[in-house]
Amino acid sequence: MQTKILLDESRIPTHWYNIIPDMPGSLAPVINPRTLQPVTPDDLLPIFPMAIIEQEVSGERWIPIPDEVREIYRLWRPSPLYRARRLEQALGTPAKIYYKYEGVSPAGSHKPNSAIPQAFYNKQAGIRRLATETGAGQWGSSLALACSMFGLECTVYMVKVSCTQKPYRKSMMQLWGANVIPSPSEFTNAGRSILAHDPDSNGSLGIAISEAVEDAASRADTNYALGSVLNHVCLHQTVIGQEAKEQLALAGDYPDVVIACCGGGSNFAGTAFPFLADRAAGKNVRCLAVEPASCPTLTKGVYAFDYGDTAKMAPIAMMYTLGHDFMPPGIHAGGLRYHGESPLVSQLHHAGLIEAKSYRQTACFEAAHLFARSEGIVPAPESSHAVRAAIDEAVIAKEEGKEKTILFCLSGHGQLDMGAYDAYLSGGLEDFEYPEEMIRESLARLPKVDL
């Protein structure tokens, strides 16, 4: 009985699927935080190449993937689709569980799917250097890899406390040639102003974003790259769902439910959007976004205009948010600690077209533990949220005595996150309650956008 469903390199998708023309209603405008008016391409040109800006708002359903990008995708794509037979046995479920494994990329997660085209389009636009931020390090290492492939310089503002907690991620970025700067730094006004008030600041993702954007905006040879949230990032990730559909078809199957973890939303978007496209053809697939109970953007946030960052320098978008100054507790799935959410994913959720669910981290690590002991692979803490939800769907199928086909995205491996597993194994994980009071206070400070 087959375990992995592989595709030949010739089956790497030739186009990304752009969900914008299939959205329920038109997109809300993105707002310039200074003018409180809709952002124009000119507002974005100091930090993004035109090709990316065009993708951000494109109405084309299928956007060709450049040959130069597909050439590098070949290093790990198409990624394998697994049938989790040993996990099914362990659960005694009649459900079929499939997982699309994105941890096979050199950086160990799905992030290079977007880092590679972003580096490519910037190189093509004559840009010499990219600046970005990273928290846990998955995005920073992916962009470092991508810049290495296209001969671009790369500067990564890494949240200072992460430099200490995730030294291996920092080393990977440096090996791929990136300049890693602990944030807050002395290199930007944003960094200096923080350090003036708090010389020992541990940093935050919001501060690091401000530093990277300022760096890019102030240098003509430098652009900025973001690893999630934006439309073009969701677009690039759709190689995941497209491949999974073809692999499931080879297995003679189609999912009843598609599951992915959801922080900024690009991994969920990449997995689910190509399946959502099938709804027009009458396919009735559920799509489930899974988030941490400590940062429950879709499940407890509001759908409103809010700033993309804490410092109110990033554009304002219509999205589910916990408030731009909501500071999520330091859970181990660092990639899911974001106050906002992809506007596309948000709009779909608001329209009732996708589902969302949240879990506490202990429940997620328990699921990841069972997964590692049955399937071998150690899931990234972020991905463990999808594992938890998939197991729960399979258990429901067992209780109901129903067949069911479950697909989830195992977006990365956790070999560089073993410190989190140590905390779990030693019983030292804290299950943060989501601080309803604090969220409410943050929501009181939403920007007033009046169009």
Add this chain to the structure above:
Amino acid sequence: MQTKILLDESRIPTHWYNIIPDMPGSLAPVINPRTLQPVTPDDLLPIFPMAIIEQEVSGERWIPIPDEVREIYRLWRPSPLYRARRLEQALGTPAKIYYKYEGVSPAGSHKPNSAIPQAFYNKQAGIRRLATETGAGQWGSSLALACSMFGLECTVYMVKVSCTQKPYRKSMMQLWGANVIPSPSEFTNAGRSILAHDPDSNGSLGIAISEAVEDAASRADTNYALGSVLNHVCLHQTVIGQEAKEQLALAGDYPDVVIACCGGGSNFAGTAFPFLADRAAGKNVRCLAVEPASCPTLTKGVYAFDYGDTAKMAPIAMMYTLGHDFMPPGIHAGGLRYHGESPLVSQLHHAGLIEAKSYRQTACFEAAHLFARSEGIVPAPESSHAVRAAIDEAVIAKEEGKEKTILFCLSGHGQLDMGAYDAYLSGGLEDFEYPEEMIRESLARLPKVDL
């Protein structure tokens, strides 16, 4: 142009290739260290199941792989064969460079290829628990994974200093359910006697082997498992070379030279033996074993009977050795720090049928750095020795203006070895001279075997 050559799961080899019937001359006996007489199966039964003992001495050329083992191999096998096109471009070489990538296993190296069958045969023999040792942690984590798959208990004596230096490896073993004991420990006579003299001992692989063997020998429900050196381990690893041959054939190619790093020898054996088998059919393939200059067993050792361990408790074998009490410097490729060598690999080298070469570690990390920046994957420090030799072969081809097909085994990824890369990037790597004086002293203490 194709980058990866993939095989379907149906192409997982059905048999292991046993080189014993094709060896040049008969095998030297393995000697019992207490009696100085040849080891009998009865000597080995307290620590190994009969199926493994039979494989150790089998004259059958092809040994069937049990279905239960192939079922678990499916989780990552067949492993991909890559054409290193971007590395070729970086070198400007006319040579074609292929690499077989074993880092796709859940443990990140080739070691599970033998851990899985060893756990299986022990389970089948009614054994409840396995004991082993680990230095850098690759073997310990692989056996922990294998025991998890077959429901066996697993105790790993981990060199104490490695527990601190490689905490993530320890955590992986624990996640897969193993009991990890820092060695020397209070649980064995061997450990207690060391601690009595040196309560702060950092431990060594030799001590950890002694503890694991004592543990296994003293409990009826427990056996011992070794991750390299022995004939059955080399046998299990031949899935690597068999798959690579089939993948190269799909690409219409055959190697002029096959390269693998060599510590205990199982990764080299698994890669090269299936190609050596083609010599009878007139194929003229070179096989090159690459070792560290600081532990140059094949290139500077002698071919003689020597103990397998420092404590003289393990059997005596005819092999290349630097002397059983030779203590190699603490280089970063911990998996290559062994005074001896697989008797099969040793005999082939002594007969002039394979080549050996040694490199200092800085040269290996430089090669790994270039590899990571062109191919993306971060090599394990051990595997970087093969990368170095492959690059040098490609450079020679360039200088000579000759076409050449190079195959090497990338035996594992280095994502858990970033501390070593940090040392390299900061210029802090020490290039140990191999201490000729110390080797000579160690060689003066070889056992006197007179048969």
